[in-house]
Amino acid sequence: MPSLGFHHHDHSQCIEETMTSAVELCRRDKLKFTAQRRRVLEILLDEHRALGAYEILEVLAREGLGAQPPVVYRALDFLVKNGLAHRIERLNAYVACTHVDSKHAPAFLICRHCKTVSEADTSLATWRVGLFAEVKGFKIERVVVEAEGLCPACSEAA
Amino acid sequence: MPSLGFHHHDHSQCIEETMTSAVELCRRDKLKFTAQRRRVLEILLDEHRALGAYEILEVLAREGLGAQPPVVYRALDFLVKNGLAHRIERLNAYVACTHVDSKHAPAFLICRHCKTVSEADTSLATWRVGLFAEVKGFKIERVVVEAEGLCPACSEAA
DNA sequence: CATCACATGTTATACTATAACGAGAAGCGA
């Protein structure tokens, strides 16, 4: 089971790799990876943490890249639609995807204290629900799996 | 695996039973099942559907049971905290619980068309996530599992 | 170079939720 999140890791490399994947993905799919979109992804990547749309907007505004809500929501829509970021429903917030390119049914571990988000690229978590759905003739199109709790670091601190 | 939702069923009985369970639960736990709280639960029970807080508020307002947002949010907090209702994160909306009394880690099937919500009282859906969390030393406190798609009826209609 | 699709800028507004304060009502021990 792949992982990433609550460990120390070479973060600048982690950012770089993801940005590279993103560029490639956009080239492949003929998508426009504009400055705004690029910057929003960078902002998300800076922290393995869920950021609210307005938090991101503040940064963009400081940098002169857009000052109104639609700006950031459009960039986020783009990133989410193309699998470069995910929306965390539980928090009305957004995180960079840490498994670009694999088409995934992600599950998230959300620390309620430090808001760090760890993504499991696993469709496994969903098969039980799938089974249940089948019984009822329900056609699943998307599954949200979000676990909230305490990450190792915050767990110790407490 | 227990179920309920996309079938025809004796709805008035289904409401009555749930209200009875709620009354009993409140007596047992010495909770005050006030008129407002009771009415909000009834409103939720009327439909196996996720209702927004303001939708509920409209009904309350028409009936003179409260006109301001805090009224409905307080009632919903009470119901959710005591397991009589659930919040659907995906929709920022609320549904009556269909498995009162069992302490559950519910999973939901949400029809994106008719907004009907079916609740599976299953901690099964979560075990995979639990495994993943264990690996990472994460302490899970709550898991949100919400599947979105098309229910049998809407599936046929399409 | 005309045009079409898409990206951006901007204003206004809708929807969701909570903070904060004061007044009433119920439970409980002295």
Added chain:
DNA sequence: TCGCTTCTCGTTATAGTATAACATGTGATG
């Protein structure tokens, strides 16, 4: 019964999240 605490309720104001709608710009393609 009194006084205390705790919970419930009413109300105002405001915070936080998201989108509709319309105008403008820009780049790719035929």
